[in-house]
Amino acid sequence: xxxxxxxxxxxxxxxxxxxxxxxxxxxxxxxxxxxxxxxxxxxxxxxxxxxxxxxxxxxxxxxxxxxxxxxxxxxxxxxxxxxxxxxxxxxxxxxxxxxxxxxxxxxxxxxxxxxxxxxxxxxxxxxxxxxxxxxxxxxxxxxxxxxxxxxxxxxxxxxxxxxxxxxxxxxxxxxxxxxxxxxxxxxxxxxxxxxxxxxxxxxxxxxxxxxxxxxxxxxxxxxxxxxxxxxxxxxxxxxxxxxxxxxxxxxxxxxxxxxxxxxxxxxxxxxxxxxxxxxxxx
Amino acid sequence: xxxxxxxxxxxxxxxxxxxxxxxxxxxxxxxxxxxxxxxxxxxxxxxxxxxxxxxxxxxxxxxxxxxxxxxxxxxxxxxxxxxxxxxxxxxxxxxxxxxxxxxxxxxxxxxxxxxxxxxxxxxxxxxxxxxxxxxxxxxxxxxxxxxxxxxxxxxxxxxxxxxxxx
Numbered sequence: 001x002x003x004x005x006x007x008x009x010x011x012x013x014x015x016x017x018x019x020x021x022x023x024x025x026x027x028x029x030x031x032x033x034x035x036x037x038x039x040x041x042x043x044x045x046x047x048x049x050x051x052x053x054x055x056x057x058x059x060x061x062x063x064x065x066x067x068x069x070x071x072x073x074x075x076x077x078x079x080x081x082x083x084x085x086x087x088x089x090x091x092x093x094x095x096x097x098x099x100x101x102x103x104x105x106x107x108x109x110x111x112x113x114x115x116x117x118x119x120x121x122x123x124x125x126x127x128x129x130x131x132x133x134x135x136x137x138x139x140x141x142x143x144x145x146x147x148x149x150x151x152x153x154x155x156x157x158x159x160x161x162x163x164x165x166x167x168x169x170x171x172x173x174x175x176x177x178x179x180x181x182x183x184x185x186x187x188x189x190x191x192x193x194x195x196x197x198x199x200x201x202x203x204x205x206x207x208x209x210x211x212x213x214x215x216x217x218x219x220x221x222x223x224x225x226x227x228x229x230x231x232x233x234x235x236x237x238x239x240x241x242x243x244x245x246x247x248x249x250x251x252x253x254x255x256x257x258x259x260x261x262x263x264x265x266x267x268x269x270x271x272x273x274x275x276x277x278x279x280x281x282x
Numbered sequence: 283x284x285x286x287x288x289x290x291x292x293x294x295x296x297x298x299x300x301x302x303x304x305x306x307x308x309x310x311x312x313x314x315x316x317x318x319x320x321x322x323x324x325x326x327x328x329x330x331x332x333x334x335x336x337x338x339x340x341x342x343x344x345x346x347x348x349x350x351x352x353x354x355x356x357x358x359x360x361x362x363x364x365x366x367x368x369x370x371x372x373x374x375x376x377x378x379x380x381x382x383x384x385x386x387x388x389x390x391x392x393x394x395x396x397x398x399x400x401x402x403x404x405x406x407x408x409x410x411x412x413x414x415x416x417x418x419x420x421x422x423x424x425x426x427x428x429x430x431x432x433x434x435x436x437x438x439x440x441x442x443x444x445x446x447x448x
Contacts, residue, residue, distance in 0.1 A: 004331050011331060015338060015360055022342075023353030027403050039346045043297065047347070050298040124305035125348040126313050127355075128412045129397070129405055132348050134301075160350070168348065175406035176350060263309075 037163045044166035047123040048136050100267055103152040107269070114232075115272040116150070117141060119167075121265050131174040131194065131203070135268060138165045146230055148271040154236035154259035155179065155224060156268050167270075172237065173203040173262060180228035181207060181237055183254075184221040188214045192222065192237055192256060203262055205238065207254040214252060216243050222256050232275050293336065296320055297343045311415040314422035315389050317341070317359060322385045323431045325366040327438060334363035351403040358395035362388050376435070378428040385427035389420035 004011045026036065104118055119135040137143050139162050149156040149169050157177060161168035170177050173194040181192040190210040194203070207222060220240040226233025242255040299316045317340045325333035337359030345352045366388050373380075393416055397407045 008331065012334070012364055015334065016357065019338065019342075019353045019357045019360065023351055023357065023399065023403075026352040036346050036352060039343065043343050043347050046294055047298060047302050050302045123301040123347055125344075126300055126305045126310075127349070127396070128310065128393075128415065129400055129407045130348070130350050132350065134347050166347070170350070175408075176404065 040163040040166050044122060044134055044136065044163070047134065048120075051120070051122045100152075104267065104269060107150075107152045113273075114269075116269040117143070117272055118267055118269055120267055122166075130176065131171045131262070132160070133169050133171065133265070135167050135169055135270070136165070137270065138163045138167050140164050142272055143167050143270055148231055148235075150235065150269045150271060151260050151265065151267070152269075153261070154238065155231065156260055156262075156265065158230060159270065169268070171262060173205060173258060178228075179231055179237065180225045181222050182225040183207075183210075183214070183216060183240070184223050186214055186216065186220070188216070189225050189227065190254070195255075202257060204241070205256045205258060207240070207256055208246075208251070210252040210254060212245075212249075212251055216240060216252060216254055218242060220254075222254070226275065229275060232271070289332075289336065292320065293339055293343070296340055300340075301344060301348060311418060312422065313415075313419055314426045315392065315419060316423075316426065317344075318362065318389045318392055319385055319423050319427040319430060321359065321363050322366055322381060322388050322427050323434050325363055326370055326381055326384065326431065327434050329367065329370065333367060334360050337363040350405055351400055354396060354399040354403070357399055358392050361395050362392040365391055378432050381431035382424040382428040386420045386424040389423040390416060 108114075108116055117137060119137040121133050122136050123134040125132045135149075143159060143162050145159055145162055147159045149158060155172055157169045157171040157174070159167045160170045171194070172179055172192065175194045177194050179192045180189065182189045188210055190207045192205050192207050195206050210216065218240050222237040222240060224231040224233055224235040224237060236259050238256040238258040238260075240254045241257045244253050244255070245251075246253050296316050304313050304316070317337060321333045321337045321340075324336055338356045341356030341359035342353070345355045349355050366384055369387075370384065393412075394409075397409055400407060
């Protein structure tokens with residue numbers, strides 16, 4: 001510690017060079033290093049616990065809100081109603097979870113060709129520049145890089161990094177994500193990318209490289225095309241909300257509202273089989 | 283030992299706040315940066331390398347679990363802490379207003395540095411579309427920083443008085 005205090009410039013240079021090396025090495029190799037895996041395992045463990053606790057605190061606050069509303073009533077009734085409100089809030093939460101899980105089970109039944117693994121979202125990025133989140137399954141559960149992540153509403157993204165008990169998912173609304181897609185009605189093919197527009201109220205995607213003469217209209221459904229080798233064909237991405245021309249005027253661009261509500265995402269499904277296995281299953 | 287435990291707890295608390303609680307309950311346009319808020323207070327109350335190390339460790343934890351370029355966030359936090367330390371050494375006034383102004387500037391500086399480190403790795407950024415949310419976030423960070431600073435100064439003054447008395 002004395003050395004650090006006596007040599008501040010040298011210390012700063014060492015820290016900056018070390019962090020730069022980490023940045024360069026991890027982006028060049030593109031793989032999770034053992035140190036990264038260990039840090040990720042510890043942090044994801046803490047976050048998993050924190051995520052469960054904050055859910056519980058949310059329920060507690062709901063019961064408190066219910067209690068404060070009944071403050072003017074007499075003491076006995078207030079307490080009784082507060083208890084019931086608390087229970088109701090808890091039941092409501094359980095009911096919502098039950099509904100979500102039932103939807104997942106139904107989704108499993110509707111898509112027998114998919115081998116799916118349900119996972120819980122435990123942490124999310126709070127940055128403007130990337131939209132990634134962490135799920136509580138990893139290499140030990142059979143997760144691999146580039147596996148597709150879905151919700152019952154549609155396509156969520158793909159796994160970009162895998163640790164022993166955690167995985168990092170890049171969502172389709174991230175500006176770095178690219179998904180080969182097609183319009184369900186017209187069968188026109190394009191590429192869906194996230195937009196880097198931070199100020200939009202709802203996250204949106206753009207569909208690029210659409211032929212200029214297509215008759216795209218707002219409300220058209222966008223599905224994955226199956227091209228590109230990662231995303232199987234026919235998964236819902238979203239709906240067209242606006243159509244415009246590209247700056248060169250040679251192609252059309254569609255603004256898409258994703259079907260998945262990314263702000264409310266709690267459980268997701270990871271597709272364990274590859275695109276080829278899904279196509280054989282169909 | 284006690285000091286190491288408190289630093290670790292502070293680190294865990296801010297990382298959990300930044301990655302679990304804030305993204306879950308606050309929209310992207312209204313998010314303060316708790317790491318910057320704590321880092322600025324640490325830089326002003328304890329001049330030296332502590333703020334930088336704390337920022338780098340918090341940034342690295344968040345990088346590993348969420349960022350596409352591991353190390354970018356850590357670097358941006360570390361350099362921001364150095365900047366705060368540099369300016370604090372020259373123009374430091376012992377009041378909450380200076381602390382809030384430092385937090386406001388540090389929040390913006392951190393974002394600019396992050397963009398600089400992300401660009402070579404192909405991450406698309408639209409700095410001007412994010413300017414309004416960034417200013418809001420900087421204002422929220424400053425608002426969060428001022429009471430933490432006031433509390434921290436009061437407790438460290440009380441500690442010093444107690445030590446002098448003893």
